[in-house]
Amino acid sequence: MKKTQYSILTGITPSGTGEVHIGNFFGVVKPFLEMADKAKKVYFFIADLHALTTVQNKKELQNNIENIILSYLSFGFDPKKVFFYRQSDIGLHAQLQTVLNNVTPLGLIKRCHAYKDKLQKGVSQDGVNMGLFNYPVLMAADILLYEPDFVPVGEDQKQHVEVTRDIAEYFNNTYGKTFKLPQAIIKKEGARLIGTDGKRKMSKSLGNYISVFEDEETIKKQIMSTFTDPDRIRPTDPGRVKDNPIFIYHDLINEDKNQVEALKQRYKQGKVGDVEVKEELLQAHLKKFGQYRKRYQELKNNPDKIKDILKQGTQKVKPQAEDKMRQVEEKIGLVNKYSF
Ligand code: ADP
Ligand code: TRP
Numbered sequence: 001m002k003k004t005q006y007s008i009l010t011g012i013t014p015s016g017t018g019e020v021h022i023g024n025f026f027g028v029v030k031p032f033l034e035m036a037d038k039a040k041k042v043y044f045f046i047a048d049l050h051a052l053t054t055v056q057n058k059k060e061l062q063n064n065i066e067n068i069i070l071s072y073l074s075f076g077f078d079p080k081k082v083f084f085y086r087q088s089d090i091g092l093h094a095q096l097q098t099v100l101n102n103v104t105p106l107g108l109i110k111r112c113h114a115y116k117d118k119l120q121k122g123v124s125q126d127g128v129n130m131g132l133f134n135y136p137v138l139m140a141a142d143i144l145l146y147e148p149d150f151v152p153v154g155e156d157q158k159q160h161v162e163v164t165r166d167i168a169e170y171f172n173n174t175y176g177k178t179f180k181l182p183q184a185i186i187k188k189e190g191a192r193l194i195g196t197d198g199k200r201k202m203s204k205s206l207g208n209y210i211s212v213f214e215d216e217e218t219i220k221k222q223i224m225s226t227f228t229d230p231d232r233i234r235p236t237d238p239g240r241v242k243d244n245p246i247f248i249y250h251d252l253i254n255e256d257k258n259q260v261e262a263l264k265q266r267y268k269q270g271k272v273g274d275v276e277v278k279e280e281l282l283q284a285h286l287k288k289f290g291q292y293r294k295r296y297q298e299l300k301n302n303p304d305k306i307k308d309i310l311k312q313g314t315q316k317v318k319p320q321a322e323d324k325m326r327q328v329e330e331k332i333g334l335v336n337k338y339s340f
Contacts, residue, residue, distance in 0.1 A: 008035060009043035010150035010183075011087065011139075013050045018067030019211035022285075023193035023202035026252055029075055030189040032152055042082040043317060044072070049087050049094065050138060053131040069306060072337065074296040085313035088144065092321045096141035097134070099328060103170040106136055112136050113159055139165040145180045145321045151187040177330040188207055193252075198227030198245050212289050213296050219285060223249075223278050229271050235273030246277055254284035 010032065022028070038041045048065055055061045065086075072307045077084060087093050109115065114135050115196050118128050131138075139160045143151055144167075161184035168179035192201045195208030202209045210222045218307045226249070229240040241247050263280060267274035286293075299306060329335045 005040050006038075006149040007041035007043070007146075007191055008147055008150045008185075009045075009143060010038050010152050011045045011047040011050070011070060011142055012072065013047045014061065014064035014068045015051045015220050016064070018064030018071070018259055019209075020068075020071040020212045021202055022212060022249065022253065023195075023209065025212055026193055028152075028154060029072075033075060033077075033272065035150075035152055036077065036082060039081070042077075044077065044082050044084050045142070045149060045313075046086045047139075047142065050073070050131075050135060051290055052064065053135060054299050057275045067213075069310075070296050070299050072214070073306065074292045076292070076295070079260060079309055079312065081229065083313045083316045084309055085317055088313045089310065090145075090318055090321050092139050092145060092299060092318075092325045093138065096145055096325060096328065097138045099332065100137050100140055100144075100171065101134070103174055104140075104167050104258060105170070108163060108166060109133060109136055112163060113156075136160045136163045140167045143182050144168055145323070145324050146317065147180045148182055151182045152187065155186055156224075158184050178195055178327060180332055194245050195246060196222060196226040198230075210285070213293060216282075218287065220282055223282050223285070224275075226278065228274050228277075231282070232274075233249060234270075236270045238270045239267040246274070246281060248336055250277070250322045252285065253281065253286060253288050256284070314325065 032044075036044075046065060046068055048061070051061060051064065055064060067083060073084070076113070112135075115133050119125070136159075140163065143161070143164050151164075153161060161182060165181045168181050172178055181190075194200075195202040195206060197206070197208040198208060200208060201207055211219060214222075226246050228246050229244055231237075232239045245263060247260075247267075250263065254260050259280065261278055263272060267277065326335070
């Protein structure tokens with residue numbers, strides 16, 4: 001396959017708070033944008049039906065969806081190449097899931113970690129809803145409707161793409177070749193950015209993150225509370241740069257490499273305090289993400305534009321999903337002489 005001939009598809013679940021942090025940016029957004037740049041076709045959708053497994057509050061779901069849409073559109077996709085849509089706007093995802101349920105062995109889904117993790121945490125079977133249990137089958141439908149070559153996802157979703165391949169094979173074996181098997185792409189670099197607590201991976205749920213889009217005051221607080229070198233008591237003490245979160249962030253965010261080098265030297269020699277290093281990081285953050293933050297506000301003030309992008313994305317992908325679903329219905333025998 002020529003390098004620029006591939007298609008990619010990925011989804012993002014509007015769960016949690018829908019807030020995007022710099023771990024998400026360097027771990028998934030940046031590699032995805034680079035890959036999308038070289039691809040022929042890109043499917044990028046909001047997995048709002050998947051979010052129902054955990055978000056069961058109307059306001060919360062609406063807010064998360066809006067935040068995710070605004071955030072990802074602010075990163076500047078080329079709408080001519082990237083089809084951006086909501087899963088729930090294409091009813092066929094759920095319809096194909098219903099069909100795939102019938103070729104999917106129960107044991108395959110019981111082995112999936114979303115379900116297994118819950119049981120291991122002591123949740124009873126009654127504490128797991130069918131949406132969560134059946135999550136991988138909906139994900140298989142999301143993918144197989146569009147037959148992408150590659151599915152870029154985080155490490156945690158690798159198993160789901162493998163299950164998608166299994167389900168596609170079960171279907172193909174039962175009804176004849178219908179689905180192309182997708183391949184997961186797991187990005188290793190930037191895959192686990194450390195959080196501001198200096199201990200665990202940056203994560204929304206742990207509250208140890210630096211956000212991309214929140215207001216400046218909030219971002220300042222997040223940066224100022226970042227863990228640095230615990231052995232350094234006074235700014236005149238020599239400090240440790242290696243594995244120090246604040247310098248890991250500087251290396252990623254600050255485009256003025258000379259300034260970063262100078263700060264590191266002064267830090268090692270005990271010639272600069274934490275506060276100055278953090279203030280410079282805030283400035284670098286505002287510089288690096290300023291254009292996205294500005295676009296976020298512009299888009300937020302222009303809901304018609306968002307609607308238009310989603311409408312265009314939906315109109316582009318729907319015929320393809322309809323085609324595939326028709327093929328499936330023919331294979332399984334739902335299409336017959338009475339079909340109209
Ligand atoms: P969070 O853990 O903050 O709730 P999500 O689970 O919503 O983040 O993850 C969204 C995407 O960002 C996933 O593909 C995940 O692999 C990636 N991601 C999350 N946290 C990090 C991190 N600290 N470093 C790199 N990538 C991350
Ligand atoms: N489950 C994925 C996540 O939580 C989101 C998702 C849903 C997805 N459907 C998909 C990703 C299809 C890739 C392909 O991150």
